[in-house]
Amino acid sequence: MGEKNATEEVLIPRPRKISEIGELYQHSREKWQETHTQRAYCFGSDEVKDLDAVRLQVHGGELTEENAQAKRRAIIRKARNRLQGSLQERGQHIAKELYAFFDGYLHVVSQRTAFEHSGVSPAVQELLTAFDNSSSTNPLPLYRAACQSPIPPELLEPLLIAHVKEFQRKNEEFLQRVPHLKREFYKRALVLRARGLLPVEEPTLKTRFEQTSVQLADPLLRPLNEIYGQYSSDFSLVEIAPDLPGRLEKHTFAHEMYHAFEGKTPAEWRFSEEVETEVSRRLREQGVQDEERTPFIVDMRSGLQFRGAKEHGSSRFHWLNEALTDFFAAEHTNEKPIYVRELRLLRGLLERGKKPLSHGDFAAAYFEPYDAQEPAGQRLAYWNALMKKITESYGSGFLVKLDKFVQEKGVDEALKTMERPDGWKQIQRAY
Numbered sequence: 001m002g003e004k005n006a007t008e009e010v011l012i013p014r015p016r017k018i019s020e021i022g023e024l025y026q027h028s029r030e031k032w033q034e035t036h037t038q039r040a041y042c043f044g045s046d047e048v049k050d051l052d053a054v055r056l057q058v059h060g061g062e063l064t065e066e067n068a069q070a071k072r073r074a075i076i077r078k079a080r081n082r083l084q085g086s087l088q089e090r091g092q093h094i095a096k097e098l099y100a101f102f103d104g105y106l107h108v109v110s111q112r113t114a115f116e117h118s119g120v121s122p123a124v125q126e127l128l129t130a131f132d133n134s135s136s137t138n139p140l141p142l143y144r145a146a147c148q149s150p151i152p153p154e155l156l157e158p159l160l161i162a163h164v165k166e167f168q169r170k171n172e173e174f175l176q177r178v179p180h181l182k183r184e185f186y187k188r189a190l191v192l193r194a195r196g197l198l199p200v201e202e203p204t205l206k207t208r209f210e211q212t213s214v215q216l217a218d219p220l221l222r223p224l225n226e227i228y229g230q231y232s233s234d235f236s237l238v239e240i241a242p243d244l245p246g247r248l249e250k251h252t253f254a255h256e257m258y259h260a261f262e263g264k265t266p267a268e269w270r271f272s273e274e275v276e277t278e279v280s281r282r283l284r285e286q287g288v289q290d291e292e293r294t295p296f297i298v299d300m301r302s303g304l305q306f307r308g309a310k311e312h313g314s315s316r317f318h319w320l321n322e323a324l325t326d327f328f329a330a331e332h333t334n335e336k337p338i339y340v341r342e343l344r345l346l347r348g349l350l351e352r353g354k355k356p357l358s359h360g361d362f363a364a365a366y367f368e369p370y371d372a373q374e375p376a377g378q379r380l381a382y383w384n385a386l387m388k389k390i391t392e393s394y395g396s397g398f399l400v401k402l403d404k405f406v407q408e409k410g411v412d413e414a415l416k417t418m419e420r421p422d423g424w425k426q427i428q429r430a431y
Ligand SMILES: [Zn+2]
Pocket: 226, 255, 259, 322, 325
């Protein structure tokens, strides 16, 4: 392939695009697959581990009870700051995840024994009384209380322990379902491929499928980038939110797996210091040490979504990529799509121009692997062909303008404009 050995070059001054179906990229994916182990990692995992260590030290006589108390306080304070940060940062958006968390809280509260040892403070006493009075299982008052003032450490410690235990239980259940979910998914994908709906070579499909890890996500740890799940192309990782009803879990799984099926444009990348810190943090969350994953290989494109030139720059065509992804997921599961508005906007794009565009042109570009061996201009042949057709239909730069419109004014406004007669001309003129 002419690629240098993966371990020779650690830092490269600029991102250098490499072939998806090439040794360097495949090697990095295999290595990732080897080092990535399934872990039930959730909010509080680290703290509970640290608390256990303190307990052992006390047991072994290495730590006095007094010092242990101080250590435990420091550990809990750290978790509390993170939780408080999340609450302030995410506000209403996190409410769904927090409900489950505070539901666990109620369990803890109902088992008063947890507090017998911890010297209940007046603040906790007040909260407990409030619960007794409300005699409800609604975690809302507690959620509101936590938004306004930090949770008392005496409450947070048993809560963290309960949360970690509950997440581990859910994760074990989930992992038992995964082999079946995967088997059924791949079987169906091959059927759709045979019908001409997935224009991608079977070995490529198989590789992308096999290199994808699946795990349960704790939205409390960090927000998921989609409603019920997420796909991280850099980690070849599908994550699914806990507690989804069966059909929704199946659809979300299919949706995220189609993200895994997307064609990629990988690049060796040198991060800015700031981004490197962020990447390190994410890697640690995944249980991977930085040195296990060098050089940094990042997917600059996944499907029809392109990363901005700067790592922090917004990515392009996110809505379009979700529309395609959810189209395939809906075909796959025969369920209703979730990204309804994005799909309508795609339909508008297909139908409203001077010449109608074909869905197949978008699909071909979506699954296309980047091939660095081809001459410049042909490394993403289907994508280039699609751009040419969109230009013929709407004039130059239209897709970029439409995307800008979506980013500035939202999908709804773009949809309204596209569905007006000749509305697309307004978008074409806007930039
Ligand atoms: Zn998606």
